[in-house]
Amino acid sequence: MSLYVDIRKSLRDFELNIRFQSNGGILALLGASGCGKSMTLKCIAGIEKPDEGVIALDGVTLFDSERKINLPPQKRKTGYLFQSAALFPNMTAAQNVLCGLHRIKSASEKRRRLSELVSMFRLEGLENRYPHELSGGQQQRAALARTLASEPELIMLDEPFSALDSHLKWQLEQELCAVLKKLKKKAIYVSHDRHEVYRLCDKIAIVSGGSIDSMGSRELIFGSPRTYASCILTGCKNISRAEINPEGSIAALNWGMSLYSAKPSGKNAAFVGIDAKKIKACGTPDSLNSFEYEVIEKIDDISGVILLIKNKNASSSGTIRWEMGREKFEKLDLSRPFAFIPPESVMLLSE
Amino acid sequence: MDLSPLWISLKATMISTVITFFAGIAAAYYIVKLKKFWRGVLDTILTLPMLLPPTVVGYFLLLLFGINGPAGKAFLKLFSAKIVFTWYAAIISSAVVSFPLMYRTARGVFEQFDKTLEYSAKTLGLSNAFIFWRITLPNCSYGIIAGTVLAFARGLGEFGATIMLAGNIPGKTQTISVAVYSAIASGNDALAYRWVLVNLLISLAAMLTMNIASVKAASTMRKRLPAGPSATPCADTEG
Secondary structure, eight states: OOEEEEEEEEOSSSEEEEEEEEOSSEEEEEOOTTSSHHHHHHHHHTSSOOSEEEEEETTEEEEETTTTEEOOGGGSOEEEEOTTOOOOTTSOHHHHHHHHTTTOOOHHHHHHHHHHHHHHTTOTTOTTOOGGGSOHHHHHHHHHHHHHHTOOSEEEEESTTTTSOHHHHHHHHHHHHHHHHHHTOEEEEEESOHHHHHHHOSEEEEEETTEEEEEEEHHHHHHSOOBHHHHHHTTOOEEEEEEEOTTSOEEETTTTEEEOOSSOOOTTEEEEEEOTTSOEEOSOSOSTTEEEEEEEEEEEETTEEEEEEEETTOSOOOOEEEEEOHHHHHHOOTTSOEEEOOGGGEEEEEO | OOOHHHHHHHHHHHHHHHHHHHHHHHHHHHHTTSOHHHHHHHHHHHHHHHHSOHHHHHHHHHHHHSTTSHHHHHHHHHHSOOOTTSHHHHHHHHHHHHHHHHHHHHHHHHHHSOHHHHHHHHHTTOOHHHIIIIIIHHHTHHHHHHHHHHHHHHHHTOOHHHHHHTOOOTTTTOOHHHHHHHHHHTTOHHHHHHHHHHHHHHHHHHHHHHHHHHHHHHHHHHHHSSSOOOSSOOSOTTO
16 A cells, blocks of 8 residues: 655756655645645656656556556546546536446446445436536535446545635545544645645645655654745745754844754755744843834734734844734733743744 | 520539548648647648639649649549539639648637647547547537538639630530529520529538537537637638
8 A cells, every 4th residue: 555656847946855754644736836745646647757757556556657657547547636626517516426436337236336326426316417506515526426436546636625615625635634533545635725724634644845855654744844945835924034043043044033943953044934822921031032012013813913013132134924813912911022032933044 | 595504603613512521620620730830831831722813723723633633634544534624623613722720720720729628638638639539629529610611602603714624515515504604695694693692502501500509519619619610701810
């Protein structure tokens, strides 16, 4: 049970250079739109052809530019779920699912599998409806049933919920998660939504500018991002250019302050990141990583207050985003404007 | 009234519409898959019969199918019969002239067709033939029907290339449009009016039945597809 991908393809805006291996479970490709995530899936599915490289699934070579192997999509056993569901408009929901069951010869077995899938994806009563008569969520469930009907070795989900309303999205996501775990299917999940990715996936690969920036367990990727791209994609709002001073402190150039990090610094740290929720208020500016701040702007958000602050004793103009709950904001003593950044929340990042 | 022009016209146009139907769809289907450069080159060549005056097309067809032309010679060798001045020639001329209409309309709908449908069908393991006949074609039916209507109407009205290649032999190669010309030329206005009326009726009937089918297909497709295609039979989406 493994997927091995090592491909290169030159695209109009960048060079796709993707290399990873997955041994089961759900792998997420997290990246901004246009970073090459979908193109990677299309190469694995055989819809697009890489310029060079190797793709192998469970010991079967799907693509190998040197050995001139390029299996057609039909023979790759990779399921692909598109954002648009891509149900065939001229067929009913049941006929669509039957398209996935075309390999089964016996009619009774076909019927049995169809009713199994229909109940698994709660499509009862919708079998004879055409795609345009189904809601977005129903369409996506029917598309998922159709994909699973073809019994793929690998399921690729290309932002399958991004066109849905948020409450529907949540429900469908949980259903999908349950089904994938139950069937023990290997899956690749492509998304730009870090929350979705965190909830669904065991392993995460950050894709940036056409290549895998970093890869690891979700705890590792979200807990201590090591690169600029992974830090941004995991939701960090404060990133500054940085230089390491000889004595070990970090000069955050955009904010005009010196910081200490509790995390080991890599050799090529070029940026420093701070989680906007981890900044704390303090009474005096004496401790390590503390500074006197000046509020530039206050923004009210659903979950609390966002302050844009700036180091008062620095000439540089970069602001730091500080997020806190409303209660905490009300307790904030603005006559003693001192903030403190815990050294364990200071992340050193490479390019 | 000698009804032979009616039968010759109907026979020739129906057969030529069948030829154009398949040839136009096939050409459109493969051309949208080509690289930009070759697409442009082939597109120009395939559209040429629509842009050239029919007499010029007829001249080229004569060069090709005449007794000294390569196709004419081959046909003579194989079937020991010539093509020019037979009603087969009317099939050829009307097929060639109506081909661009079918081809360009079909190309327009194939270009609009949502590629993800084809992609997901492939990953489901469906064969290319199944995808084409059961998914691509039914979902493009509104444009295909529109193209067929146009090709039929154009084929029926074909005059210039037909008279050059098939001639004007009453009872043998004389089609309706040629009969109208002949009648006018010989001063038989009453006969000309009758043929004009017949031609009008056939064209109207064909357009009506096929347009109803096209509009019907288009309105179901508009409901089914997110981006609704145009119901009007436009020959070209690129203008």
